Amino acid sequence: MDFQTRDDFNATVDLLLTRFPDTYSSDRGHQVVSWTQCEEGLPYLKDLIEKNENHEVSFSNMQSFAELLLRYLYERENYDTAKQYLEASINTFSDCTSLSYTSAIDLRGLIELDIGHPHDSLKYFEQAFNLRKAVLPEDDPFLAANFVNYGLAFTDIGDLNRARDYLQKSIDIRLKAKSDRIGNSYSNMASLLLRMDKPDEAEDMLKGCPSLANFTGETFLKTGNPRFSGDMVLLSRIRLKQGLYDDALRLASKALTFRRECLPQRLKVCDSLYQVADLLQQGDNYEMVSQLLSECVRISEGLPKSEGQRHMARALFKLSKISERRGSLKESAEFLNRANSVKADIANREKSVLDSGNMDADFEHLVPWMLW
Incomplete structure (x- = not known):
């Protein structure tokens, strides 16, 4: 491709970067507020990937293109497509020690976890953690996200004590940093406690989430955030373990309604x-x-x-x-x-x-x- 085409390619990458939230260089939760503008940019992103594969473009902002491919892959649950985009992203990175590259590896682990491969997810989580700890202080909030991911995988595998150790590390780091992501640690610890057959402790832990202070079904729904439908599912399962069948069914039904509207x-x-x-x-x-x-x-x-x-x-x-x-x-x-x-x-x-x-x-x- 000629020089002008490469310039056009770079300009398109720069423009699309403004359409996608930065989830690769810091510890952030769901970016549901950005979904609409992300969807508007996805057809152009797909076209860029195809052009890059077909023409092997050598362009100046390779790192920016790699970062672009990381965004908006996981939250919409298009896992098969996300894995394809991630492979393109991982193969495109010019700096394989960067936080951006690490987030791509981390995301691959989360995808494996969601599609039922917790053992496979661990190798990606370990790789991501080793890369981050090499460049970040040991109490950096970004490392807390790694500990949460370890906790999720070990909870799913059934290694519950190990999961608890990792989740407690994430809580300690986020409390010290006064991170607004502390609720994420609390809700994952609550899920673990439920699996340990401790529903009352799980409820107390879930109540610690700042965003769930009122602790009603409406609290979850008003956030508009799909992550909180998961908290509603968790509370439903806690209620069932507590023998509160009607509450469990009410919460599970509301979560289903929300998810149908959000991600049918x-x-x-x-x-x-x-x-x-x-x-x-x-x-x-x-x-x-x-x-x-x-x-x-x-x-x-x-x-x-x-x-x-x-x-x-x-x-x-x-x-x-x-x-x-x-x-x-x-x-x-x-x-x-x-x-x-x-x-x-x-x-x-x-x-x-x-x-x-x-x-x-x-x-x-x-x-x-x-x-x-």
């Missing part, structure tokens, strides 16, 4: 559909349960296999159990065969063993402990 046809909607269905089946509302689980299967089928199959298999297995309770044994067997077929496809694609001898636990553990 994606994994977190599938997760909420399953949670509400699981609650309703405890009240023998089998017709509604079947409708919700069937919707979960339909959404999952429309997603890339790497994203949707785990949720599909779990929902199909639950449909099998519900059909059995209703006396529809033939239908139950059909759902079970489909569930096992999808699970076998996952195991074959990922070269993993997904059978422990406990069928209920095997299907439940296909998906993460929490999807925030």
Whole structure:
């Protein structure tokens, strides 16, 4: 390409940088307020990636282009696309010790975690942590984000004491720094405490989140932030453990409504559909349960296999159990065969063993402990 084309390429990168929030050089949470302008810039971003791949452009602001590719990938749950963009980003970085490059590696770990690969996520989290600690003070708030990610992975794996150590480190750092991200540490610690079967301690921890001071369903919804629908899901699960079924169902239903409006046809909607269905089946509302689980299967089928199959298999297995309770044994067997077929496809694609001898636990553990 000629010099003028390279100049045009660089100018386009500079212009698009203004459309995407800076999430790569500091510890920040969800950037939902920027979604609209991010979406306006995505077609141009895709075009830049294709042009760079086809023409191997050598342009002056390579680092800026790499930083551009980091933004707006994870929050919208387009994981398959995000992984492709991340590969382009990682291969484009001119400085593989920068915080920007580290954030790309970190993000890759978060994607692996959300699509059900906590062990795989750990290698990315470790790489990101080692890069950051080499250039940051040991009490820098950015390192607290790494400790949270370690905590998330170990919570999902079931190494709960290790998860608690990391999450406590994140709390200590953020409290010392008076970080506005302390609520993120508290809510993840609350999730861990619930998994440790300590619902009352989990509730107390969740109440410590500054943004959830009022602690009502409306508190979560008014934020307009999808992260807080995860907190609502967590509180619903806490309420269920406390024996407060009606509260649990109310909160789970509100979270589902919010997620449908915010991110329809994606994994977190599938997760909420399953949670509400699981609650309703405890009240023998089998017709509604079947409708919700069937919707979960339909959404999952429309997603890339790497994203949707785990949720599909779990929902199909639950449909099998519900059909059995209703006396529809033939239908139950059909759902079970489909569930096992999808699970076998996952195991074959990922070269993993997904059978422990406990069928209920095997299907439940296909998906993460929490999807925030």
